[in-house]
Amino acid sequence: QSALTQPPSASGSPGQSVTISCTGTSSDVGVYNYVSWYQQHPGKAPKLVIFEVNKRPSGVPDRFSGSKSGNTASLTVSGLQAEDEADYYCNSYAGTHIWVFGGGTKLTVL
Amino acid sequence: DVQLVESGGGLVEPGGSLRLSCAASGFSFSGYWIHWVRQVPGKGLVWVSHINNDGSYPNYADSVKGRFTLSRDNAKNTLFLQMNSLRAEDTAVYYCVRGYNHHFDYWGQGALVTVSS
Numbered sequence: 001q002s003a004l005t006q007p008p009s010a011s012g013s014p015g016q017s018v019t020i021s022c023t024g025t026s027s028d029v030g031v032y033n034y035v036s037w038y039q040q041h042p043g044k045a046p047k048l049v050i051f052e053v054n055k056r057p058s059g060v061p062d063r064f065s066g067s068k069s070g071n072t073a074s075l076t077v078s079g080l081q082a083e084d085e086a087d088y089y090c091n092s093y094a095g096t097h098i099w100v101f102g103g104g105t106k107l108t109v110l
Numbered sequence: 111d112v113q114l115v116e117s118g119g120g121l122v123e124p125g126g127s128l129r130l131s132c133a134a135s136g137f138s139f140s141g142y143w144i145h146w147v148r149q150v151p152g153k154g155l156v157w158v159s160h161i162n163n164d165g166s167y168p169n170y171a172d173s174v175k176g177r178f179t180l181s182r183d184n185a186k187n188t189l190f191l192q193m194n195s196l197r198a199e200d201t202a203v204y205y206c207v208r209g210y211n212h213h214f215d216y217w218g219q220g221a222l223v224t225v226s227s
Contacts, residue, residue, distance in 0.1 A: 003154070034212035038155070045205060045220060046147075046155065051213040089155050093212040097160055097169045099145070104154040 004029065004090055004102035011108040012080045020105045022073040022090030028100055030071040034093035037066060037075045040104075041086045049088075050075060077107070085109040112136040112216045114206045119221030126196050130221055132189040132206030140164070140184040143209035146191055148202035149220075156202075159191065160209065174200075196225045 005023040012018040022029065022037075029035055035053045038046040048057050050066040053073065063078045073092070077084050090102040118130040132144070146158040159180045161168040168180040179192040189206060203220040 003156075032212070036213035038214070040155075045217040046214075047217070048213060048215050051215075052211070057215065091155075091157070091213070097167070098171070099157040099160070099212070101147075101155045101157060 002100070004092060004100055006088075006090060006102035006105045008103070009106045009108065011110055012077075013110045014080050014082065016080050017076060017078045018080060018107060019074050019076045020088055020090075020107070022075070022092075022102045024071050024073070024092050024100070026071060028092040028094040029068065029073050032093045032095070033068070035066065035068055035073040036091045037064075038089045038091065039084075039086045040089065046089065080109050082109050112208065114208060114216060114218035116204065116206050116218045116221035119204065119223050121224045121226065122196055123227050124196060124198060124225055126225075127192070127194045128196065128223060130191040130193065130204055130206075130223070132191075132218060134187045134189070134206075134208075137208070139182075139187040144182065144189050145207045145209050145214060146180065147205045147207050147214070147217075148200075149205070150202045158204070161189070193223070196223075198225050201225045 037050040039049045040046040053068045054066040065076045089104045113135045115133045122128045145160045159170045161180045165182040177195045182189045205220045206218040207214040208216040
């Protein structure tokens with residue numbers, strides 16, 4: 001049950017695009033298309049922004065997109081806005097009813 | 111609206127016990143898996159436990175296995191997390207989370223558990 005690997009920080013200017021990576025193994029990210037991403041603002045509960053690698057829940061702007069290649073998943077935020085500044089966590093199903101999170105990435109909008 | 115409301119958090123001494131509850135509303139509770147996810151203040155999210163629809167199959171992260179017990183009462187739309195033999199490293203905000211197809215679509219606001227003497 002090792003955590004997925006995310007960069008601790010990422011940044012971009014308003015209007016730019018930023019991509020956050022999430023690296024797992026062939027036992028989680030690499031084998032299941034059950035990667036999800038969560039946005040967390042300070043003092044708030046996390047919010048689902050991407051599920052099943054690249055699907056967006058209703059109400060999440062299409063500026064948020066997801067992808068996966070091999071053991072690495074990615075979240076891209078396009079057209080950065082001030083309100084996108086938050087912590088982002090990836091998660092993957094790891095089989096036998098076990099789920100694993102990444103360590104989190106703090107996204108700063110410059 | 112879907113709501114998950116945690117209660118039962120607080121301060122407990124090392125080795126002590128605490129029971130968290132999660133009251134659900136706004137959806138068909140018995141139709142969903144429910145999870146607990148915890149977060150040490152200032153740190154990342156960690157998956158803790160999950161229970162299936164009828165409560166027959168709870169499972170746990172290795173870090174809490176044998177100490178935590180998850181159960182549910184579908185008649186009362188309530189989930190219970192019994193935490194025994196608590197350690198300082200169990201100090202965290204505990205979130206009750208609805209699961210759907212291997213992702214977590216609704217989160218409670220969290221309950222703070224502090225293990226300290």
